Amino acid sequence: MAVKSISERKSQILAVSERLFNQKGYLATSVRDLAEGLGMEAASLYSHYRSKEDILWTIADGCADEFFDSITPIAESQLHTQKKLTDMIIAHVGVITRNIDASAVFFREWRHISEPRRSAYAERRNAYEGIFRAVVRKGIEENLFKNYDEGFSTRTIMSALNWTHTWYRADGELSSEEIGQHLAGILLNGLVRTV
Amino acid sequence: MAVKSISERKSQILAVSERLFNQKGYLATSVRDLAEGLGMEAASLYSHYRSKEDILWTIADGCADEFFDSITPIAESQLHTQKKLTDMIIAHVGVITRNIDASAVFFREWRHISEPRRSAYAERRNAYEGIFRAVVRKGIEENLFKNYDEGFSTRTIMSALNWTHTWYRADGELSSEEIGQHLAGILLNGLVRTV
């Protein structure tokens, strides 16, 4: 993934936007709110970004980059399926916890991206979930995973992972890695004691 | 729960609002959009509801009623813990699938409810999750469930359940009950084959 180098000011704008878009929602955050958070005037933002929606897009697309970058090497590795899925889960949760505002925006505000970018977003997101799905399928083929519908199992995994953005706190009891570990534990082996 | 009888027109307004609030988001849906969906003028809505936010609140609070009504009898029953949790999961998913628009609004748009109702919403939602949490705690005390943090396990369950609102389609392959059944299966016993 090409690392686009970005000016200092631009990343300040992104940081403030991520925080406010997460806290209040994209539409409820005015350009003037962003400016105030940055100590500048609303119109000055347009020296850096062409539009408010461009900022949203930059956040969402950048977050997608993070997700891909973090699980691709694991998906392409030769790990045993169960270990591979566990590591992907931990990595995915890691992206969420390291980018808590951006990922909340990624999950919640994509509706406000207009075409054609919205389709691009949807495609990337499908492609991403497809990587998880392929691992789930492999597990089923190997007779390692139960034969629930492959799409259903994948969605259930993604559900449990993605909702973490609503409650994760950096100062919580569990570290990001522990959260991923426990989630993988529950999803793969269940809550019920077997021994 | 007191069943508030509501005029025909009022429930039409709610139905249209739920649909549009889900599709476009609360803020992106104007009062004029709602009116157009109802074949009336924007100002006429105010003969039925005092404000746009009142409509949002009615949807959210009504949805909370549905959730409570559907799991309370199960939670109060004498069922074995594992069966009880399974039935609660099925019931919860049932509320989501039967009220797909309303529940999406419930989960996604509560940020736009202003105080003091917003606190009331938060309290009810905590109380509701507390019912699940109590069952999880009981399972841990009975040495039936693994000793993950009780709050963590509960959140993981709620996560997997609540995200269904993003992908459930009435014409999908699985019925609501099957979805609940499978979710309970994965959450309680895991994806990994053990026999």
Place this chain on the structure above:
DNA sequence: TTATTTAGCTAACAAATGTTAGGTAGGAGG
């Protein structure tokens, strides 16, 4: 020095927003 770019400013814009005031037509109840 001079020219150009960068990063900000003030002022203003058209459009859209939620809401209110005040009116009308029709039905119900006395």
Place this chain on the structure above:
DNA sequence: CCTCCTACCTAACATTTGTTAGCTAAATAA
């Protein structure tokens, strides 16, 4: 018949919105 209520209407309102035009001052490059 008269009164009241319901359910809608038209017209207007004050705000807020994203965005643009055009300017200035400082930094940078030639």
